[in-house]
Amino acid sequence: MMKKFTIAVMVFLILFSTAYLFLCLHKKKDVETTLHLFYDGFIARDYANAYTFFDVKFRSDLSESEKQGRIANLLIMDRNWYGEIKRIKISTVFWSGKNSRYAFVKVDVGSNEAVTDKIKLKQINKEWVISKFDSGITLHLP
Numbered sequence: 001m002m003k004k005f006t007i008a009v010m011v012f013l014i015l016f017s018t019a020y021l022f023l024c025l026h027k028k029k030d031v032e033t034t035l036h037l038f039y040d041g042f043i044a045r046d047y048a049n050a051y052t053f054f055d056v057k058f059r060s061d062l063s064e065s066e067k068q069g070r071i072a073n074l075l076i077m078d079r080n081w082y083g084e085i086k087r088i089k090i091s092t093v094f095w096s097g098k099n100s101r102y103a104f105v106k107v108d109v110g111s112n113e114a115v116t117d118k119i120k121l122k123q124i125n126k127e128w129v130i131s132k133f134d135s136g137i138t139l140h141l142p
Contacts, residue, residue, distance in 0.1 A: 028093050031101050031121055034128040039088045039105070045079060047072035055131045058124055078135040082109050091116065099123035107136060 038053040051057055051071040059067065086108040094102045105117045115136030122131045 028101075031093050031103065031128050032090055034121065034130070035090055035103060035105060035119065036088075038130065039085075039107075042075060042079060043085045043088075047075055050075055053130050054133075055122055055124060055129045057129065074133070078137060081135070081137040082107065082115075085109055096120070101128075 034053060038050070041050055041053070048068055051067045054071050056062065056067050056070055062070070088108070089106045091104040091106050096102045099122055101121045103119045103121060105119060106114050107117060108114045115138075117136045118132075118134040119130055120132035121128050123129075
């Protein structure tokens, strides 16, 4: 009896893991494209267009300049703390619900130094946009 239960649990875990892996890989390329385009602009300090990668772009209660300002204000300070960015690498993209993904992006910023950004993305109107950006920079203030 115990052996059948153990086999049933193992089969369930294998099926569950396979389904989760499929969900993680589904639309991964689209998510990665959004992240690469965002970081290209972030590295180049293109703050005026940065909002187009965030969910704020779909808000009808804000003007275009208000949308730009909200995102630019968040990114300018982060970008200055990073300093020189040598390269980025998308470490992992997790499925976190229907039309929702969570990504970890490794940002190389200097000699053998790297930080990991945590980014939540949503698919809105068939487009992947950032809904939350947590910089990996830790501030060391006096």
